[in-house]
Each structure stands twice: as C-alpha cells, then as structure tokens.
Amino acid sequence: MTSVTTHKTIVITGASSGIGAATARLFAKQGWHVVLGARRTEKLQSLVSDINKLGIGKATSFPLDVTSRKSVALFCQEAITACSGQIDILLNNAGLALGIAKVSEGSLDDWDAVIDTNVKGVLNITRSLLPHIMKQPSGHIINLGSIAGFLVYEGGSVYAASKHALRAITKTLRLELNGLPIRVTSIDPGMVETEFSNVRLKDDEKAKAVYKGLKPLSAEDIAECIYWSAARPAHVNIEEIVVMPIAQAAPHKVARSN
Numbered sequence: 001m002t003s004v005t006t007h008k009t010i011v012i013t014g015a016s017s018g019i020g021a022a023t024a025r026l027f028a029k030q031g032w033h034v035v036l037g038a039r040r041t042e043k044l045q046s047l048v049s050d051i052n053k054l055g056i057g058k059a060t061s062f063p064l065d066v067t068s069r070k071s072v073a074l075f076c077q078e079a080i081t082a083c084s085g086q087i088d089i090l091l092n093n094a095g096l097a098l099g100i101a102k103v104s105e106g107s108l109d110d111w112d113a114v115i116d117t118n119v120k121g122v123l124n125i126t127r128s129l130l131p132h133i134m135k136q137p138s139g140h141i142i143n144l145g146s147i148a149g150f151l152v153y154e155g156g157s158v159y160a161a162s163k164h165a166l167r168a169i170t171k172t173l174r175l176e177l178n179g180l181p182i183r184v185t186s187i188d189p190g191m192v193e194t195e196f197s198n199v200r201l202k203d204d205e206k207a208k209a210v211y212k213g214l215k216p217l218s219a220e221d222i223a224e225c226i227y228w229s230a231a232r233p234a235h236v237n238i239e240e241i242v243v244m245p246i247a248q249a250a251p252h253k254v255a256r257s258n
C-alpha cells in the first residue's frame with residue numbers, strides 16, 4: 001500500500017556537505033521531507049540521522065553520482081517512491097570546480113569532471129524528474145548557479161563555462177515551462193566557505209587562505225536565499241538571486257583586511 005505523505009518534499013543533489021547540507025537542515029526544521037543524494041553516503045546518513053532525531057521534518061537519503069546515468073535513474077526512482085510521488089522542489093546543487101589552471105595548462109580530466117557534474121549532471125537529473133513534476137499540481141526547480149555564470153576570471157575558464165551553460169539551461173527551462181505551474185529559480189553566490197575550495201585546490205591550507213581577511217558567505221546564508229525563494233506565494237517566481245559577501249565586488253575583486 002502506498003503511504004500518504006504529509007510533508008512537502010525537496011529533493012537535494014549534493015547534500016553531503018556545504019550548501020546542500022545546510023539547505024537540508026533548514027527545510028527539515030520547517031517541517032519538510034528532504035530527500036538527499038550525493039556520493040559520500042556515510043556523510044548523508046549522519047545528516048539524515050541528525051535531522052530525524054529532531055523529529056520536525058523528515059530526511060531520507062540515497063547514493064547519487066550525477067555523472068552516472070545509471071545512478072541518476074536509480075536515485076530518481078527511489079526519490080519518487082520515498083515521497084509517494086510528490087516532489088515540490090528539485091534543488092540541483094551538486095557541483096564543483098577543479099583547479100585554477102589557465103586554458104594553456106589545464107587538465108582534460110578535470111574539465112570532463114566539471115562539465116559532467118555541473119552541466120550534464122543537472123540535465124541528467126532534471127530530465128529524469130521533470131516529466132514527473134510536470135504531472136503534479138505544482139513544482140519548483142532551483143539551480144545552484146554562481147557569479148561565475150555572469151563573470152569570468154583567469155584560471156576559472158571551465159568552471160565559469162559550466163555555470164554560464166547552467167544559466168542558459170535555467171533560462172531555457174523557464175521558457176519551456178511557461179504556462180505550467182512550475183517555478184524556475186537560479187541562486188548565484190559569490191564566495192561561500194564550504195568544502196568547495198578544499199575540493200578545488202586539493203589542499204586545506206590553500207583553501208583556508210581563500211577566505212583570509214574577509215567574512216565569506218556561509219552555507220546557511222545561501223540556504224536562507226533558497227528557502228526564501230521557495231516560500232514566496234505560488235504565483236511569485238524569483239528568477240535569480242545574485243549574492244556576494246560585502247567584501248566581494250567581482251570574482252577577482254575582494255577587499256581583505258591584511
């Protein structure tokens with residue numbers, strides 16, 4: 001027998017750390033069912049257990065590698081079953097940057113991984129869940145873009161290319177879904193202190209130095225932007241939120257104290 005869900009549901013990709021994990025905690029605190037995916041399943045399980053201990057919302061997790069068609073297909077099937085078929089929000093958050101090499105020196109493998117995750121990964125998941133969401137009374141797709149979707153910087157060519165591409169996909173979705181009760185939002189942060197720079201630089205000391213002498217955004221700041229977009233009345237579609245720490249004016253323009 002299919003159980004009847006009493007919670008609203010958000011599916012979050014890349015929920016094992018940073019913005020995805022903070023968003024899961026915030027929505028769960030507001031009573032939502034959060035369905036979480038990422039590759040590091042032990043981190044997901046520990047987050048699920050923390051959330052479920054609070055007893056307000058509800059959390060479920062499944063393994064997910066957005067670059068694998070097989071993994072995406074299985075995850076989407078499990079996510080739909082876990083929420084008895086009702087997905088209110090899909091948050092395409094899984095993403096990464098790798099390295100800061102110039103085009104003349106970049107790693108082909110890193111470029112593949114960034115494009116496969118940030119662009120094709122979002123397409124894979126959206127292609128799997130959107131036909132289902134289109135049959136529901138309403139829905140909301142929220143994509144985690146970046147200021148790198150608007151601006152470029154030396155050493156950031158492929159990451160910026162991936163976020164420019166994601167922005168094109170987000171804007172196209174808004175056109176294609178026009179007339180349906182499905183909102184499409186892009187959240188575009190500047191510097192947020194998460195595991196992002198550790199992954200990018202593969203060096204924890206260098207990652208720490210990225211945020212030295214300024215107060216970066218926190219994952220919780222971005223979770224608040226996501227929640228605020230979702231909490232608007234159903235006829236209000238927040239298209240984009242571009243958000244930076246006050247010390248940042250562009251990817252390469254950052255005021256630091258000492």
Ligand SMILES: NC(=O)c1ccc[n+]([C@@H]2O[C@H](COP(=O)([O-])OP(=O)(O)OC[C@H]3O[C@@H](n4cnc5c(N)ncnc54)[C@H](OP(=O)(O)O)[C@@H]3O)[C@@H](O)[C@H]2O)c1
Nearest residue numbers: 014016017018019038039040065066094095192194195196
């Ligand atoms: N931090 C910033 O300054 C910043 C600024 C602008 C935009 N963003 C964007 O914000 C999003 C979240 O990043 P974050 O800052 O929270 O960094 P983070 O702490 O490194 O989190 C990235 C998340 O993505 C997941 N992920 C990476 N590859 C994946 C894959 N193939 N399949 C499934 N999940 C995958 C990671 O989980 P697993 O490793 O466990 O799979 C992790 O949960 C990204 O799209 C990033 O581009 C970040």
